[in-house]
Every structure is written in C-alpha cells, then in structure tokens.
Amino acid sequence: MLEILLQGGWDINEAIAWDGPPALADRYLNHISWRLHSRAVEDVVLTDWFLLNGADPNARCGVDLTPLSVAVRDAPLATTRKLVEHGGSVASGQLLHHAVMNNVEDPTELIKYLVCQGSQINAVMYQSCPQSYDKLLGLGFTLGTPLHEAAERGNLSIVRTLVAMGADASIRDSCGDLAEDRARNERHTAVHTFLRSLPVSPVLARL
Numbered sequence: 001m002l003e004i005l006l007q008g009g010w011d012i013n014e015a016i017a018w019d020g021p022p023a024l025a026d027r028y029l030n031h032i033s034w035r036l037h038s039r040a041v042e043d044v045v046l047t048d049w050f051l052l053n054g055a056d057p058n059a060r061c062g063v064d065l066t067p068l069s070v071a072v073r074d075a076p077l078a079t080t081r082k083l084v085e086h087g088g089s090v091a092s093g094q095l096l097h098h099a100v101m102n103n104v105e106d107p108t109e110l111i112k113y114l115v116c117q118g119s120q121i122n123a124v125m126y127q128s129c130p131q132s133y134d135k136l137l138g139l140g141f142t143l144g145t146p147l148h149e150a151a152e153r154g155n156l157s158i159v160r161t162l163v164a165m166g167a168d169a170s171i172r173d174s175c176g177d178l179a180e181d182r183a184r185n186e187r188h189t190a191v192h193t194f195l196r197s198l199p200v201s202p203v204l205a206r207l
Contacts, residue, residue, distance in 0.1 A: 018062030024055040025070035041071040057088035063132040069093035077110045090117045096146040122168045144173030151179040154188035
C-alpha cells in the first residue's frame with residue numbers, strides 16, 4: 001500500500017500534523033501482533049523500507065520533532081544508530097529529552113551514545129528553536145533539561161548517568177524550578193535526596 005502511495009506522488013517526508021512528524025514516526029497496524037499502537041520505527045523491516053525510499057530521519061513537523069526523536073523514545077538503540085547512520089542529526093529533534101522517556105530498554109546506553117554524538121546535555125527543551133519553544137509554552141508545557149525530565153520520572157539511574165556525563169542540576173526550567181524541585185513535587189525521595197546532595201555551583205554559591 002505504501003509503495004502504491006509513493007508511486008502516486010505521496011511525499012514520504014510530509015508531516016502528519018503540526019505535532020506529528022512524517023510517516024516514518026507514525027502509528028500503524030502491526031499485522032503480526034495486531035497492535036494498533038506500533039510505530040514504523042519499531043519495525044526493522046518497515047524502517048529499512050522507509051529509509052530505502054528516501055525517508056528523512058530529520059524531517060520535522062510544526063515543532064522540532066522528527067522521526068529520530070520518536071525513535072529515541074519508542075525504539076531500541078539499534079534503530080537510533082541506524083537512523084544516525086542514514087543522516088539523522090543529533091543537533092535537532094530534542095533527542096536527549098526524548099531518550100530519557102524510552103521504556104523499550106534501559107536508556108543508559110542510548111543517552112551515552114547521544115552525548116558522545118554531540119547532543120547537548122544541558123539544553124532546555126526547544127531553547128534553540130524559539131518558534132517551538134513559544135508554541136509549547138503557549139500550550140501550557142513546562143520546558144526543562146533532560147535532567148528535569150528524568151527527575152520528574154523518578155529514574156535515579158538515569159539521573160545519576162546524566163549528572164556523571166555533565167548535567168547541571170542548577171539550571172531552572174521555564175517555570176523557574178530545578179530538577180530537584182520536580183523530584184520533590186512528584187515525591188521521588190531518592191532522586192530528590194541525590195540531587196540535593198550535589199555540590200552547589202560557584203555561581204549559585206555567590207548569590
């Protein structure tokens with residue numbers, strides 16, 4: 001069916017919606033498991049077909065969200081590697097923010113891989129994309145660093161990994177909260193205690 005659409009002039013890199021990247025990242029019906037919420041990037045064969053037919057891992061929608069963004073959130077590390085090898089850029093797509101949400105496998109190696117590839121560990125989500133930043137703020141989202149997201153989710157292992165790789169716990173999110181504040185608000189005691197135990201940055205110490 002996809003091949004018929006492609007032959008008929010379908011743009012394989014056209015966004016599905018303002019907040020939905022192209023079809024490589026879209027949901028489809030898995031005819032093996034009959035799961036309605038699979039994504040193309042979760043299927044190795046389908047991912048290969050898309051890449052072979054010109055799918056761009058960096059194709060965006062109305063915000064800085066790409067097929068590679070969805071892959072780091074919903075697929076194994078092997079898929080992320082494949083998309084990067086096919087031109088996927090770690091400079092867009094807010095990859096580390098999505099990586100800490102990955103429930104497919106332990107995201108520790110994924111996070112290390114992205115940082116080694118050049119992902120900015122202390123970037124506030126969408127800070128390099130003002131249009132996306134303003135759009136999400138207008139919709140009521142609170143935007144922070146990957147450490148904020150990991151702290152809010154209560155994943156101590158990922159929080160430790162991020163800190164060990166240079167995450168700055170003194171950065172505040174768009175509402176003025178630290179990562180430790182998010183952990184406290186969600187009652188993740190172990191994460192809050194760990195973040196509170198970190199040395200105070202020289203800048204904060206002078207305030």
